[in-house]
Amino acid sequence: MTNRAFNFNAGPAALPLEVLQQAQQEFIDYAGAGMSIMEMSHRSSIFEQVNDGAQSLLRELFGIPSHYKVLFLQGGASTQFAMIPMNLLSAGKSAAFVHTGSWADKAIKEAKLIGETTIVASSEADKFNRIPSLSEIQLPEHAAYLHITSNETIEGTQYAAYPETGDVTLIADMSSDILCRPVDVSKFGMIYAGAQKNLGPSGVTIVIVREDLVAESPKSIPTMLRYDTHAKNNSLYNTPPSFSIYLVGLMLKWVKEKGGVAAMEQFNRDKTKLIYDAIDQSGGFYRGFADAGSRSLMNITFRLGSEELEKQFVKESEKQGFVGLKGHRSVGGLRASTYNAVPHESCKALVEFMADFQKRNG
Known part of the structure; x- marks a missing residue:
């Protein structure tokens, strides 16, 4: 095609032409089912293969250890700003944050609604034009976890290396740079990302989380906001964003082919x-x-x-x-x-x- 735009959108963002063309070819009749992927039951064997295949390919490409769950959720990364403290911030603990700009700020504001928060490093004095050095990060003794935003889309900054947090769980919002480079997933308790920048279209959020963190979510929070709900049901507790998950799978195949x-x-x-x-x-x-x-x-x-x-x-x-x-x-x-x-x-x-x-x- 010669009329494709030079697409530098921040999100939803560019998708590979090959992926779009394959989705176009399969749009009306997926896998000989006589219907689109959007029309079929999420309980069908065909969709379960799509769901499982996308999970498996993400594990392979990103080197995700076997004791981590891969979840396909809805609500965007913005919902994760609240879900994380609801599930992981217990009484007497503090959610620690590195404040790097606009998206970190949104995550901090949501966590404050749930419990105690602590900003352990910030580049606000420099108008967020840099990522704080790792030596600037001082974790409090009662930190439940350290949350970072690996890439700030608005300011255009990105971590060159990630902090070592010892026994404190490291959580990263990688919405805008997941799969742009290899990452040692084992350093993190959780990685999450809205798909609409590097993984596919809007509508699905990927959560990669260590099993011990979701083994038993608090019973006091709504069912749909509990990680264990989705982990126990293979992300199929309710109707998932099926077409978005399908496109994530195509995008992952494209990354592998490249x-x-x-x-x-x-x-x-x-x-x-x-x-x-x-x-x-x-x-x-x-x-x-x-x-x-x-x-x-x-x-x-x-x-x-x-x-x-x-x-x-x-x-x-x-x-x-x-x-x-x-x-x-x-x-x-x-x-x-x-x-x-x-x-x-x-x-x-x-x-x-x-x-x-x-x-x-x-």
Whole structure:
């Protein structure tokens, strides 16, 4: 197809053309069933194979140990902000957070509604343009867990390495960078992610959680908000977002065909280097927002000399087929989200547009 947009949306985000074409081919009749995956019972053997297959492939690609559960839930990562403290924050304990920006802030606010919270490190004084160093993190003795946001989509920052927490459970919101690089899952008690950036479409949230953390959720919270409810029912306690799970499975097959997560990391580093180099070599015409040591592989944030020039950049880029380059309304500026499915060709085209725009406006 020649009319595909250069899609740099922050989420929902780009999906591989091959995945969309396969879904298109199977849309009306999946696996010879005479119906779409959206029409069939989630109790059917066909859908159970889809559900189990997606779980199995995620385990394989991400190296998930056998004593972890893989759950497909609804409500987005935002629901997890509340579910985590409801299930894991007991009386006398505190939920510890590293405050890195907009999404960490949302998680902190939800946890405060449930119980005691402690901010153990923050980059707020630097306008969240960096990830706090690991040495800045000081855990309280009564910490129930440490929560981090591995990648901040709005500010464009990402952890280069993860904190060592000893006996304290480490929990990560990886909504915007899961599968962008290999991760030692065993360092975490829980990893969760909305699918709509690197794993598929909106509608399903992936939760990877150590079995001991969900063995027995508190009986005092609603059934649907208990992790053990979903763990005991293979994510099929109620009707799941079946089409989203199906597309997650196709996306995971695509990652495997591309060489797996290690290959994804190299692919991401290669394509994002094009854009970061264009910023750094522009002589100050483009200015990166994130500190160099905290730059994200997934969300590249940058500024121009004035808001007027930034508006002109967005307007002209849209006429050239680029989508999603306007920064988040809360911080302004410009942002290119370069998730796994964003092609190298799109990044190359953006760099060429940036050079031309600078030539005409520098």
